[in-house]
Amino acid sequence: MPRIAIIGAGIAGATLAHRLTASGFTVDLFEKSRGTGGRLASTRLGQFSADLGAPYLDGCSSEFERFLNGFIEMGVVETWSTTGSDFSLTQHHPIDYKVGVGRNSLFTRELLKGATLHTETRIGVVWSDKQGVLIRDDQGELIDYFDAVVVAAPAPQAVPLLETSPRFAHRAEQAATSANWVALFQLDQRPSRLEGVSVIDGEHPDFYRIIVESDKPGRDGVLIRVEMREYWSESHIDDDRELLLQTIQEMLSDWLGESLDPTASKIHRWLYSRTLQSAQLTEPLWDAELSIGACGDWINEPGLEGAWKSANELADVIIDSFNAAGTLA
Ligand SMILES: Cc1cc2nc3c(=O)[nH]c(=O)nc-3n(C[C@H](O)[C@H](O)[C@H](O)COP(=O)(O)OP(=O)(O)OC[C@H]3O[C@@H](n4cnc5c(N)ncnc54)[C@H](O)[C@@H]3O)c2cc1C
Structure with a gap:
């Protein structure tokens, strides 16, 4: 059976692992973080779970919808029927989102069931030679040779891993990403301005989106997630985390019109939060000669x-x- 290594356990790497294991490949997936999900990751705050990356599994094609519906049947994904608003809070509207049961990262865990997952393993080198494709960790230690390697990391992190194929590395360099700060606040009580509304987005100079995470099905407590705008995040990119958390708490208190006293809080910096400009490739990145590929947003x-x-x-x-090639049974 062909052995494939995938680097990155986000939705792209996990989906690829799911497809390849179902087709008879042996898949090893290497992820530098402790958990799976990448920019779909979840975290704990106090005794509660919250989604720290993309807040819901949204998409528009019927194929993606069908794919997610399969996971609804398996009890891994569920529909969150809730209420949204813009920042004026004057007009509420009903909305449906798909979310992971309990947390979004559960979805990538499910996709990875047939693969061998190696977490906390940062890959530093991918190189193709006569014996196959080798990978080394970031300390230079040889991990193994594989029949093929796929890089499923965000574009800036994919560039050095695609060194063996300069054409692919150049493609990754063409993509542009943005940074993003996300803050989480656990409260004893729901702020009165957020009564009857769970998702607030639209026009605001500093906030991109405010979500009452604890309103997602099966979640507990009162947990508010604040996603800052890209320009705001970029202009505070290297600021002290504790000071930023305090600043966002004060901005949120001002907007809510009440002073917040969180029982727990957390801040996370996404250096490569969203792809603003893709490499615009209409064909998959796969080099059959080198047995190296890349995928992702x-x-x-x-x-x-x-x-x-x-x-x-x-x-x-x-x-x-x-x-x-006749290597797949
Ligand atoms: C806060 C936030 C909100 C978002 N909101 C939305 C939204 O509303 N709608 C939407 O469509 N999208 C949204 N996105 C974007 C969406 O989450 C991403 O486009 C998507 O998850 C990218 O998936 P991916 O698999 O390509 O990459 P990733 O999820 O980034 O996965 C790549 C993985 O590779 C790992 N990795 C990188 N380098 C190495 C290495 N050297 N060795 C080992 N592992 C490595 C990373 O740790 C990561 O886990 C949001 C993102 C963020 C952060």
Whole structure:
């Protein structure tokens, strides 16, 4: 059975692992963080879970919808029927989102069930030679040789890993990403301004989105998530975390019109939060000679669905390529 290494356990890497294991490949997935999900990661705050990356599994194509519906049937994803508003809070509207049961990262865990997952393993080198494709960790230690390696990291982190294929590295360099600060506040009581509304987005100079995370199905407590705007985040990119958390808490208190006294709080900096400009590639990045590929939200379509699509398109090409070589039983 062909052995494939995938670098990155975000939705792209996890989807690719899911497709390849289902087609008979042996998949090893290497992730530098402690958990899975990448920019779909979740975290704990006190005794509660909260989504720290993309807050919901949104997409628009019927294919993505069908794919997610399969996970609803499995009890891994569920529909969150809730109420949204703009920042004026004058007009509430009903909205439906798909979210992971309990937390979004559970969804990537499920996708990875057939693969061997190596967390807290940062890959430093991918190199193709006569014996296959080798990977080394960031200390230079040889991990192993594989029949193929796929880089499923955000574009800036993919560039050094694609060194063996300068053409691919150059493509990754063409993508542009933005940074983003996300803060979480656990409260004893729901602020009165947030009564009857769970998702606030739209026009605001500093806030991008405010979500009452604890309103998601099966979540407890009162947990507010604040996503700052890109320009605000970029202008505070290297600021002290504790001071920033305090600043965001004060901004939120001002907007809510009441002083907040969180029982727990947390801040996270996403250096490569969203892909603003993809490499606009209409074909999957796969080099059959080197046995190296890449997928993710920077290939063609930004966002969760774009990452998912790029992994599926790459899976089709890899499966065809190994089938044609007669190495897939
Ligand atoms: C706060 C926030 C809100 C968002 N909101 C939305 C939204 O509303 N709608 C939407 O469509 N999208 C949204 N996005 C973007 C969406 O989350 C991403 O486009 C998508 O998750 C990207 O998936 P991916 O698999 O391509 O990359 P990632 O999820 O980034 O996965 C890549 C993984 O590779 C790992 N990695 C990197 N380098 C290495 C290495 N050297 N060795 C090992 N592992 C490595 C990383 O740790 C990461 O886990 C949001 C993102 C953030 C952060």
